[in-house]
Amino acid sequence: MNVRKLQITRRLVQIGVLLLILLVPVAARYANYLSAFELDENLEKWQGSLQGEVLQSVDDGFRALPRAEQERVGRMDRDRKQILSYTQLLHGSPWSMELGSLSLTDPLAGAESISASKRIKKVLLIGLIIPVLAAVLLGRVFCSWICPMHLLLEMTDKLRGLLRFLEIKPRDVKFDRSVKYVLLAVGLVMTAFLARPVLGYIYPPAIIGREAHDFVFALFDRAEDGKFGLWWGGLTWMSLIILGIVLFELTVSRRWWCRYVCPGGALYSLLGSRRPIRIKLDPVACTRCADCVTVCPIGLNPMNDEMGKECDNCGLCLSHCGDDALSYSVASPVRLRKPAHAARATLLPLVIVISFLGSSAAAHHILGIPHYSYDEDYPQTPVLTYKAEAGAYDVKMTGYPGKPAPGDRCSIYIYVNHRDTGAVFEKALTFTALEKRWLGKDEVVYGPMPAELDQAVFKFYPQFDAESEYMLRVEFEAEGEPWIIELPMVVGEPGSPIFVLGGVASGVVLFLVIIRAIRIKRQRSVKRAAQAKPVPA
């Protein structure tokens, strides 16, 4: 097969998988609407919006599929029933996916489930057959053909190329390859020890699958409320792991995740260590140009025929080889060489992974934790409840409505009671509402308002005009100590994707400018030093 065609096919498959990841949750919602007899109504109501158009094209797609003649069953007309059974053929994400009637599960998911539950389920093994066979025969092909993170990182690689073109040379720190095996082993031992899966929470394909689901579902939830357009709402902080990997890749270390850290990649490498299909070098034809070495995403050395167990058979080295010295070969299992040792700054990738998982530091101020609940008497509108502790006192705040819209007047009641005796705090208390600003000082929109007790409660009625994030500040002095309690409050739905994207992009640009400035400065100082003190020969 033509090498170039192979690369095009690979890229198409990758993009297809990415689209599939987004399509699956849409299809799930489509099936929900169809089941609930809401589809036609929603299609009509949402016409012209993003959600409406996507739903319409999914509908067209499912209706284009062939349908068998069936008897009418009750009020389920046969089209509907047939389409509903089609929607059952597509579930999940690359972490575990139902495709047609095939069940495909990531070997890492299988390993974790087995190690955590200490039992082997037949369903699980059925799902593992195809991925494990593929890995045993072809090596890490999941990485090069399926993994959405791999596609993302290949694009980042292209960005690195652009940076080099702009003469901002991104660093390429090399770590120890064995880190990923250690991470895999420790992860599996911990899974067994905790009886809970752990690695699935930091494995990018699993994260991307979950985030895509949350993202798409949040979009449709909004459409049901009559709000359209793109929104980040469904994404959780897990996306920051992905963003962090990409940024680190862009600036510090090329393909660090795939080469040094990924526990899934480690498992695939182990499975594929004796793969019969591998890339072979023709030493006679090779002109030792090292093009293949530069291009290899996994950082292997095809020029010396050192493909080891980690090669993902992506074929990039083949397509970059000008001498036709490399080719796929079907060989009997080959004896393995010892992996190359490169213990350089080995701690760093793990430290970075862990720092994403770290918890936030405690500050001197007390920050209340929001807590929405339905009021017992009136369940339609959620009430915001905060609880905080200040010395010997328990502070409770309720806000009604809990999620105010811009322009709403909000009733804020504050209860301060002694924790042990239950006695009401009787001295004055000051309340301030501040609108949070990204730059500069927060703007006071209400108060500072001192208040006396009103039937054992401190009552305030601030009005929030703008759609923004606010901070409610309660200040009082108890037992000679001043206390400041801050409670976050969100009005409307502030924050748009464009704003966030713009923030990230400008952050990256700023970062690059700083790097460039440091580099220029360093070059100048080197030059100056060279002029001042000629190096003795």
Next chain:
Amino acid sequence: MTERFDPSRRNFMRRLATGTAAVAASAGGGWLMSSGDASAAEPCVRPPGALSEDTFLATCIRCGRCADACPNRCITAFTEDAGKDLSMQPGRGQRGTPVIFPRRQACMLCNGAPGAELQCTAACPSGALQRVQKTSDDIRAKVHMGTAEVDRNLCYSYNGASCGACVRACPFEGEALSAGLWEKPLIDEDVCIGCGLCERACIRYPQAIRVTPSYQREGVA
């Protein structure tokens, strides 16, 4: 480019340090990931066919396939956001696991959906949800999501009015939930599977009939 095996002590120490650091770091990370406050203020139940809670949390791979398969949209993947308006906090290693909030949408046991099995159980790739046939016997044998409980102070039928909404909603009407005098709901805890349709149907706010998840009865956090 090539680096040969270096048997020196320095290299050994380096590798030892790497290994120790990696073990410590990933152990710490895993602990962080799986720790959390298991304070479930409002009851949420696991999908039908789920193994007992502890085994379920160990076996489930958090792929979300059951949530995709659910035709009734009652299964959601547990995140901080998913349960926020119902005061839920994901507990130890619960993030991404499937939950049902019966008050929002209860399990209708795939009534009217295609297929011979409950669709979430047919979709589960890990065996955390056992496969359940859509037959009365199989559902009774394998589905134990929870048990309904009536608060007699709230229930209209126990307070001089006659309602019976929950009894009509019960898939095992007359067995799990039967109507007593003036349509007072009577629960048979041995038959009740905890689908939550009664809780969803209850016209009283707060609901007079609620499902207590079976894991709360087992005493598993």
